Amino acid sequence: MSGSVVLLISSGETTMTSTFPHHFTGRNNVNGKVRKRVVRIMPLIPSKGFTVSSISVTTDKPSSSVDIVYEVIVKQAKLVREQKVRASSVGPKDRNLLNEAYDRCQEVCAEYAKTFYLGTLLMTPERQRAIWAIYVWCRRTDELVDGPNASYITPTALDRWEKRLNDLFEGHPYDLYDDALSDTVNKFPIDIQPFRDMIEGMRSDLKKSRYQNFDELYLYCYYVAGTVGLMSVPVMGISPYSKASAEEVYNSALALGIANQLTNILRDVGEDARRGRIYLPQDELAQAGLSDDDIFRGRVTDKWRNFMKGQIRRARMFFDEAEKGVTELNSASRWPVLASLLLYRQILDAIEVNDYNNFTKRAYVGKTKKLVSLPLAYARALAGPSKV
Numbered sequence: 001m002s003g004s005v006v007l008l009i010s011s012g013e014t015t016m017t018s019t020f021p022h023h024f025t026g027r028n029n030v031n032g033k034v035r036k037r038v039v040r041i042m043p044l045i046p047s048k049g050f051t052v053s054s055i056s057v058t059t060d061k062p063s064s065s066v067d068i069v070y071e072v073i074v075k076q077a078k079l080v081r082e083q084k085v086r087a088s089s090v091g092p093k094d095r096n097l098l099n100e101a102y103d104r105c106q107e108v109c110a111e112y113a114k115t116f117y118l119g120t121l122l123m124t125p126e127r128q129r130a131i132w133a134i135y136v137w138c139r140r141t142d143e144l145v146d147g148p149n150a151s152y153i154t155p156t157a158l159d160r161w162e163k164r165l166n167d168l169f170e171g172h173p174y175d176l177y178d179d180a181l182s183d184t185v186n187k188f189p190i191d192i193q194p195f196r197d198m199i200e201g202m203r204s205d206l207k208k209s210r211y212q213n214f215d216e217l218y219l220y221c222y223y224v225a226g227t228v229g230l231m232s233v234p235v236m237g238i239s240p241y242s243k244a245s246a247e248e249v250y251n252s253a254l255a256l257g258i259a260n261q262l263t264n265i266l267r268d269v270g271e272d273a274r275r276g277r278i279y280l281p282q283d284e285l286a287q288a289g290l291s292d293d294d295i296f297r298g299r300v301t302d303k304w305r306n307f308m309k310g311q312i313r314r315a316r317m318f319f320d321e322a323e324k325g326v327t328e329l330n331s332a333s334r335w336p337v338l339a340s341l342l343l344y345r346q347i348l349d350a351i352e353v354n355d356y357n358n359f360t361k362r363a364y365v366g367k368t369k370k371l372v373s374l375p376l377a378y379a380r381a382l383a384g385p386s387k388v
């Protein structure tokens with residue numbers, strides 16, 4: 001059974017609803033036990049200044065985003081459990097080319113994602129190369145709709161990009177970067193679905209600039225960022241000491257992608273509005289007494305602050321859910337993931353420090369805070385999987 005938990009939350013004069021997938025806290029996969037799941041979510045509700053006035057549980061809405069995404073998770077988890085990999089099609093004659101391909105991916109990752117890159121250096125050479133290759137594919141995909149040539153990108157161009165993806169999965173890469181990914185997906189139990197879904201997210205960016213409710217936004221966040229978590233887990237690996245199910249680890253990986261994307265959205269409200277885009281649930285905006293116009297005007301009012309408090313709280317809950325899974329990963333993979341989690345989560349603190357002005361002030365984490373987070377993440381990453 002799957003569906004959502006809807007909480008009616010009050011703070012002072014403001015009342016708002018917050019929706020979460022209820023497998024979110026579930027430890028029993030998909031089979032029933034709704035009550036248990038609701039009970040589990042309770043400790044996650046922040047206490048300071050907020051009260052929960054009602055909880056309702058929706059179940060078995062077959063086409064909800066949570067169900068769609070959960071099906072992908074179950075399929076990916078099965079692949080990782082069975083360690084299903086394709087037979088390698090790369091012979092010794094291609095080794096030099098392949099090394100060159102991975103070196104190029106390493107350069108891109110080191111240049112564009114310094115923190116991720118630093119973290120990958122602790123991993124085994126095979127794993128770090130694979131993460132670089134995945135990073136480069138994701139970055140290129142994102143660049144199609146977010147990069148300098150974005151205004152020329154059409155649905156047909158995305159179809160071509162998907163054809164290229166299919167080909168590289170079949171062992172027919174088009175260029176050097178694709179070479180690296182083609183090799184990676186041969187070596188690790190990586191499925192094509194999350195890659196296709198990321199392209200779907202880019203399609204949605206071409207045709208959609210509003211999200212009616214959190215269910216719609218959740219699906220978008222899965223497409224563009226949750227997918228990264230699903231692509232990365234087969235490479236990072238689950239600790240041999242982990243007692244968690246593969247679904248639980250995937251659930252945390254998905255949560256990290258969603259948390260990152262929600263944070264990215266909250267940081268970039270002003271920037272997105274200037275491009276005519278509002279990645280915020282329209283129904284929650286209306287409930288808070290806000291309209292698109294308020295966002296385009298970019299005035300920081302109490303209504304806006306209260307609305308933002310609710311959005312930040314929800315993003316933090318996804319980070320909390322993600323954190324549970326980090327200790328279940330292979331030891332060398334924990335640090336980079338935790339470091340990126342701590343750094344990205346601090347963007348939410350920075351929005352608060354800016355008094356919720358995400359229209360004209362960019363929330364960023366300063367160098368000192370970044371430097372403090374790295375050893376902190378390292379110390380915490382030493383903790384192994386839970387023994388329960």
Ligand SMILES: CC(C)=CCC/C(C)=C/CC/C(C)=C/CC/C(C)=C/[C@@H]1[C@@H](COP(=O)(O)OP(=O)(O)O)[C@]1(C)CC/C=C(\C)CC/C=C(\C)CCC=C(C)C
Nearest residue numbers: 135138139142225228229232252253257260261325336340
């Ligand atoms: C070590 C580590 C975290 C590895 C992941 C490396 C990797 C493959 C990253 C790809 C990132 C990428 C280029 C995604 C394309 C879409 C996109 C840009 C998404 C946004 C990232 C933030 O980038 P930025 O701030 O530069 O955004 P702008 O383009 O400037 O707007 C996202 C917000 C999402 C990225 C999502 C993740 C990094 C999810 C990571 C999850 C895992 C690695 C799973 C960890 C496992 C457990 C069990 C917790």
Ligand SMILES: [Mn+2]
Nearest residue numbers: 146264265268
């Ligand atoms: Mn962005």
